[in-house]
Amino acid sequence: MADSVSDLAGRARKLGLAGDFVSGHALIDQAGRLAGDDPEARAICALERGRLHNSAGERERAQPLFGEAWRLARQAGAHALAVDAAHMLAIVGTLDGAVEWTATALAYIGEHPEAGPWRAPLLNNLGWSYFDAGRFADALARFEQAVDLRRSSGEKREQRIARYAVIRTLRALGRLEEARRLAEETAAAAVAEGAQAPYVLEELAECRALLGDLDGARDSARQSLAVLEQDQAFVGGEPVRLARLRRLAR
Structure with a gap:
């Protein structure tokens, strides 16, 4: 079930990036009907609907959906999906929120190493949050950490x-x-x-x-x-x- 939901959600994400939010939400509606009570499938739907809202500039509507995805993914034991949700929560919030959610996600990865590939993207996103706030020295430190992680992974x-x-x-x-x-x-x-x-x-x-x-x-x-x-x-x-x-x- 989650695979079919993932396919629809992936198509919805592409539509959102292209600016076709109406069609994207229609696909998530379809995915939601397939998801039923499955927590992982529901997390995927919440995450991708949140991304659609975020891409449309509707952060206030995206944020609770990312929170729902974080809760459901952890319930399902879908650890990489949970970190994806946490990374989106870091993106849509304030700088303090970005710092807090990045720390939360990194701690979660420490408990669930299979989500390890998310370390570098988390640091990169936090770096840009610092950059946008004009805190360039803090941004540089995170970006350099991300470079080290990417280098070690080849x-x-x-x-x-x-x-x-x-x-x-x-x-x-x-x-x-x-x-x-x-x-x-x-x-x-x-x-x-x-x-x-x-x-x-x-x-x-x-x-x-x-x-x-x-x-x-x-x-x-x-x-x-x-x-x-x-x-x-x-x-x-x-x-x-x-x-x-x-x-x-x-």
């Missing part, structure tokens, strides 16, 4: 994502040379792996521009734009960053 793509957060925060702290060096290393590693790192290249362009290397900034911005101009989510959702990259690329 996840190359996730390492790049984690390093991007470190680079962005170093720039916010004014530590431009460190940010530039790490961005250059990360971009070069991506090339060696046959992968793309447009956000790292965006940061490299910004760092080079601030350090007075306008030719280098232009080159990095053009490389970043070659990928990001094809990304409709970025084009539609980040007009200021897109315009900035285009200026740097001239």
Whole structure:
């Protein structure tokens, strides 16, 4: 039963990310009828309905659903699902709430190691909560912890994502040379792996521009734009960053 519910919930999540919330909720309604009294299936429904509300900017409606998912998933012994719910509770609350829920989730992982892969995402999300609050030193500490976890797990793509957060925060702290060096290393590693790192290249362009290397900034911005101009989510959702990259690329 949970598998069928998961399939419907996964489709609902994709619809939510595409902005089709009505269709997403309709799928969760269908999943809810299948879930019956099964606590894991009900937790999945609550979690994904909460995500739909959160994606629609309705945090006040999302939060109790994430709380319900946290309760039901623990009742079902679905430990990774429980941590997923806790991580969403950290995202939708205040900074103090994010700190508290991250600590709760990490403690829960300590009791249930099978949910261990959630450690790095939890630290990453807490880092961005600190970043958004202007607490860059606190953000950097969490991002660096996330990098260490990703490195130990050997996840190359996730390492790049984690390093991007470190680079962005170093720039916010004014530590431009460190940010530039790490961005250059990360971009070069991506090339060696046959992968793309447009956000790292965006940061490299910004760092080079601030350090007075306008030719280098232009080159990095053009490389970043070659990928990001094809990304409709970025084009539609980040007009200021897109315009900035285009200026740097001239």
